[in-house]
Amino acid sequence: MATLRVPDVVPPPSEDCERLKTAFKGWGTDEKAIILVLGRRNADQRKKIRETYQQLYNESLIDQLYSELSGDFGKAVIFWTYDPPERDARLANEALKSRKKSITQLQVIVEIACANSPHHLMAVRQAYISLFDCSLEEDIATNVPLQVRKVLVGLVSSYRYDRELVDLNIANVEAAKLHDAIKKKHLDHDEVVWILSTRNAFQLKATFACYQQDYGNTLYQDIKSCGNGILESLLRVVIWCIESPEKHFAEVIRASIVGLGTDEDSLTRAIVTRAETDMMKIRGEYFNANKK
Amino acid sequence: MATLRVPDVVPPPSEDCERLKTAFKGWGTDEKAIILVLGRRNADQRKKIRETYQQLYNESLIDQLYSELSGDFGKAVIFWTYDPPERDARLANEALKSRKKSITQLQVIVEIACANSPHHLMAVRQAYISLFDCSLEEDIATNVPLQVRKVLVGLVSSYRYDRELVDLNIANVEAAKLHDAIKKKHLDHDEVVWILSTRNAFQLKATFACYQQDYGNTLYQDIKSCGNGILESLLRVVIWCIESPEKHFAEVIRASIVGLGTDEDSLTRAIVTRAETDMMKIRGEYFNANKK
The missing domain is CATH 1.10.220.10 (Annexin)
Known part of the structure; x- marks a missing residue:
């Protein structure tokens, strides 16, 4: 389910439910069959499958998956099946x-x-x-x-405007406000919180670009120098998620597999939550950053 | 439309639309007919009327009302007709x-x-x-x-929990936090904003009651003593709207009709926005406060 590939002709939900029901039957669970059904349906289609399953068998598909599957694989399939x-x-x-x-x-x-x-x-x-x-x-x-x-x-709490609307004056003024807060090492100043949680993503990208143009460093480089451990790391994620979610998730995947053992939770989350939005871009970012 | 009275048998939306179309015809507008239709339909029914009107006559009912009606009456009818x-x-x-x-x-x-x-x-x-x-x-x-x-x-930005869930410990702790902020005359302290905008209404009522119990005065009496003009008035409205919206709107109505002239905008707003929720209670509060 790394990248969603929905077949050209999708069977009716009742047929998918029957295949799932069959996969659950007998000793052991036919995990491959489950992937072939759920792994190749988009969010709307999976919703219909959940509803149809409930109607047909008077039981919750999610509960059934919980009882049939376990471990990291089970968790991934269940998170994928939720709305x-x-x-x-x-x-x-x-x-x-x-x-x-x-x-x-x-x-x-x-x-x-x-x-x-x-x-x-x-x-x-x-x-x-x-x-x-x-x-x-x-x-x-x-x-x-x-x-x-x-x-x-x-x-x-934010509910940002979702279309591309950028005001360069605002970008400049707010870059200066961010710079001022950083100078005072006051990273959760009302202005910082307000700007980051209210402005639309396009406006914020323009503000970050103005920041670098006006003050030499990137916003994150200056935030880092404040030395406020967890808040500094959190703001890095904020900046990355706004500037380029794919870059952020490529890094989540990289961090989850380096070192001893794998951070399965992070890996699963990155793949499951982005498979339907930008997994191809994440692959590209991952390749650019890690040459593999 | 002071209090919504929907007839037992509601005609189909197409019939309502025809009556509206007839009311708009010829010289002058039949305002009484408009009230008899729109003034006696709830929000869902008015929505269906708007949609049906658009389908039947390929024009917007709201635009039509704008061109047919004017003054405070027109404004009231149009605000009532919007979703x-x-x-x-x-x-x-x-x-x-x-x-x-x-x-x-x-x-x-x-x-x-x-x-x-x-x-x-x-x-x-x-x-x-x-x-x-x-x-x-x-x-x-x-x-x-x-x-x-x-x-x-x-x-x-708030999205409060909407059922009755009260924790008296939290009420006591947060009453103390409010008291502390008031003592420091810091009415928009992060804690004050967070408490007022995040806690559910039942929890807040309990917190306000604890405040009075623990510190003698009501929360509003103490806020008033901070002498912060507009913010103090705003917080009074917050407290009233949470404690008893009907009391607040009875006061809005009273204030709109005392003195020279009437504040039609406030009067219209109070009646139009509350006709479907608590106008009977507002009437009761108004009578209690003004004996008329």
Whole structure:
């Protein structure tokens, strides 16, 4: 499921459900059959399969997958089968409830807020409330280190304009405001949070470009020099997710497979959440950066 | 249309459209007929009427109303005919673009954010972006006095949990945080903004009650003593809209009709936006407060 390839002729959902039901039967589970069905259907088609499965067999397909599959493979298939907003709400909740709260966990929230459409972010917030009986913002405030709380709450509360509309005057003025906040080593200044969580992605790219033009360094180079550990790492993810989500996810994949063992959670997340958006671009970025 | 009374048997939308079309014909407009149709249909029914009108006559019902009606009556009918999220997005934009930016204008934004369901607020933000090519938060930042900017942006970005879930420990802790911010006369402290814009309405009511219990005065009495003009007035509206929207709107109606002349905009807004939610309660509150 690294890149989604939907066949030209897609069978009706009832037929897909029958194939899944057959794959679950008897000893062992026919994992290949599951991939051939679910791995080759887009989000809308998978939604219809979930609904049809419930109607036909009066049981939840997701529950069935939970009972049939296990390990990293099972997790990947299940996350792939969820409705994308529900999947991301669950990923956010998992990150917030994990014992470790390093950038590896917290970047999940930034990806949801900055590397997706504003409509998707709204849908994730709605899914989060109905799944976990409290808002995503409340769980962020309770569970993340104080230094990153304000930025994260700002980012997930955003609902950016989604078309290309850039005002170069604003870009210059706001580059100066960012520069001022960095000079004062005040990385979660109201202005910084407001700019990063309210402006549309195209406007922000222009602001980042103005920053480099006006002050020599890239915004991230200057943020790095503030030496504010976790907040600095978080802002790097924000900048990357806005400037080039594919570059960010290529790096997530690289980081997940270097060193001893593989960070399966990060690898699964990068592949499952981006297979339908920009996996081909991520491949390109990965190749450029790692020559393999 | 002060309180919505839908007849037991509602005619099909095509019949309603024909009656409207007839009301528009010839010299003068049959305003009574328009009220008899649109004034007695709920939001869903009015939506179907708008859609059917467009299909039948290939013209927009709203445009037609604009060309047939004028003055305060016309404005009221048109705001009533819009889809509620679009209506509120337009009200917010009108408030933000008006030359005066006193509490009379700014309270419109607070009402949308605090006296409605979280789903409605999201729909208003979506409508705002598609109507005005920028986000509600961006227009707030550009158009409101700096003292209230942070609170207003926080409030409109909120997506509160919408069921009754109260934690008395949190209520006590957060009452203390509010008290602390008031003591420091720092009314737009991050904690204040976060509490007021993130917690669900039931939780906030409990926090306000704890505040009074623990510190003697009501939260608003203490906020008032900070002497921060516009922000103090804004926070009063926030507290009232959360504690009792009907009390707030009864006061809006009272204020709009006392003194010389009537503030038609406020009166129309209170009646049109609340006719389908709590107009009977507002009447009760109005009677209690004014004995008439």
